[in-house]
Amino acid sequence: MSVPQQTFLRDAMRRLNMTREAFASRIGVSRRALDTWLLPAESAESRGMPEIVERFVNEILTRPADGQAAQSAYPGSGCPIQFEGRPQLLSVDQFSRESAEDLFRLADIMQPIARRQKISRVLEGAVLGNLFFEASTRTRVSFGAAFSRLGGSVCDTTGFTFSSMAKGESIYDTSRVMAGYVDAMVVRHPERGSVEEFARATNIPVINAGDGPGEHPSQALLDLYTIQREFSRIGKIVDGAHIAMVGDLKYGRTVHSLSKLLALYKNLRFTLISPPTLEMPAYIVEKLGERNHTVVQTTDLREGLRGADVVYATRIQKERFTDESFEGYTPDFQINQALVESVCGPDTMIMHPLPRDGRPGANDLSTDLNHDPRLAIFRQTDNGIPVRMAIFATLMGVENLVGRSMRDANWKSPAYIGVDDAVFHGID
Structure with a gap:
């Protein structure tokens, strides 16, 4: 199997729009068996799924009950995020239900990297410009961490005070100059529509991290x-x-x-x-x-x-x-x-x-x-890392390289990130 068993099964349920109970019934197994297959491999209760079940699930996905072939949605089949023909994310209006779920399937594959269990360097050498003209902690660090976990490096700037825009420079000029320095930009700005101005001035990926009361895709x-x-x-x-x-x-x-x-x-x-x-x-x-x-x-x-x-x-x-x-x-x-x-x-x-x-x-x-x-x-905040990793990988065209680029992390991460985390946090 080219993807983890847990990811394969989650993907199948999402594509078929089924609960665990309905999916277990559809493939003819007990709910308890399905639950053990859905646990991560490192769990003591995890069990391997028989190969015949994998073949049957793939057959269902290829020939669903309505007779229509299910659209392939594994990374590599394409999840274009485009604004005016360029790889940029400005609004959720750019997504259909299918393309959003394509992105989530890629986020599932990113989970071992986000959880500090695997390492990938598919963005090695790439530089992200984090341009935050409005105060931010979580979003700015989350985008930076997501880019770094794929092997890239990050340049941060925060606030108008230390920006050339405080000297009267236009958004167009700022965007064009920065595009000569970095390979992707994440922009937060207090005015609605301002990130769109940044995007129109360049061909590199631009991501809207919040434009005033507008959007936060x-x-x-x-x-x-x-x-x-x-x-x-x-x-x-x-x-x-x-x-x-x-x-x-x-x-x-x-x-x-x-x-x-x-x-x-x-x-x-x-x-x-x-x-x-x-x-x-x-x-x-x-x-x-x-x-x-x-x-x-x-x-x-x-x-x-x-x-x-x-x-x-x-x-x-x-x-x-x-x-x-x-x-x-x-x-x-x-x-x-x-x-x-x-x-x-x-x-x-x-x-x-x-x-x-x-x-x-x-x-x-x-x-x-x-x-x-x-x-x-x-x-919710922890899930921001794999989702933003999936966004970067898609915009920069490396989404189909991630699965085969992973290697084990050399350090050991804690079983629970927070001391008060629920027992199922990060496991199920």
């Missing part, structure tokens, strides 16, 4: 990837899910991008919970409606969370406000342990793009949920 991709992985563990699929989004839905670019990406799926129910002054932009609500999803807007957090499969909380984007006030965002909007215990189910997934405000009196996602396994925020 890589965050949406890692969010959806996380939802799929979490759902796979508990036997759910994205189609038909209930997604509750809470907080600053007006300026929160992460929920804008994630909503558009989720709109590619079927029969979703969106509950949008915010004060009246911070509601989701109308064009996104309309887009969801056009795709026949159910959309409910409310100010009632307790009722809005009932029955949700995913709770996606956001912080108030105070830096985006001008003369508006954000009155109405009271402690009633805080998601905490007591609220989750009273209205959420045992398999509800709690997400947040981070940073969250953990100071006393803040109305953000409460830190008293840190020991609750439903809190997926750190699994």
Whole structure:
């Protein structure tokens, strides 16, 4: 088998849009057997899948029940991410459901590298320019780490103060000059549409890491990837899910991008919970409606969370406000342990793009949920590495080299990254 057994099976379930229960039934094995095959090879409970099962799964993928051949989606079959004919990522609008899932299959293959178990040097010699004209910690370091784990090197710049743009240089000039120094650029800028200006000035890969209240496509991709992985563990699929989004839905670019990406799926129910002054932009609500999803807007957090499969909380984007006030965002909007215990189910997934405000009196996602396994925020951030690695590999045309370029890491990484990680974190 050219890919890890776990990756092969996850890919098959995703392509067939099946839960574990349905997939086990389709291939005629017990759920328990399938679970042991889906464990990573280093797990003591992992079991090898019989070769006859592998052949049968491949046959199903080649000739699905509807008689239509399943589109090959392993890396190497192509996952083009293009803006105006160039390899650049500016918006989730560049993705179809199929191309997003192509990217996730590549991210699955990246997992051993992201988990510090394998090493790849497919981007050795390449240089990334991390241009962050707005403060960032997680996104900037995540992109840098993803590029480095593929063998590249990173040049960072943060803020306008130390940029030639503070001297009046245009975005065009900055982009063109930087393109002569680096092989790819990741850009964050406080103004909507500014990253598109960077992209139009060069032919090298440019990735939008956030353009003001506009979009944050890589965050949406890692969010959806996380939802799929979490759902796979508990036997759910994205189609038909209930997604509750809470907080600053007006300026929160992460929920804008994630909503558009989720709109590619079927029969979703969106509950949008915010004060009246911070509601989701109308064009996104309309887009969801056009795709026949159910959309409910409310100010009632307790009722809005009932029955949700995913709770996606956001912080108030105070830096985006001008003369508006954000009155109405009271402690009633805080998601905490007591609220989750009273209205959420045992398999509800709690997400947040981070940073969250953990100071006393803040109305953000409460830190008293840190020991609750439903809190997926750190699994979410960890997934940013393989997803961003997959983005880089695709944009730079090395996606089909990764699988055969890996070698074992010489160091030993911890079994759990954080001391409070859930027992299944990084395993299933």
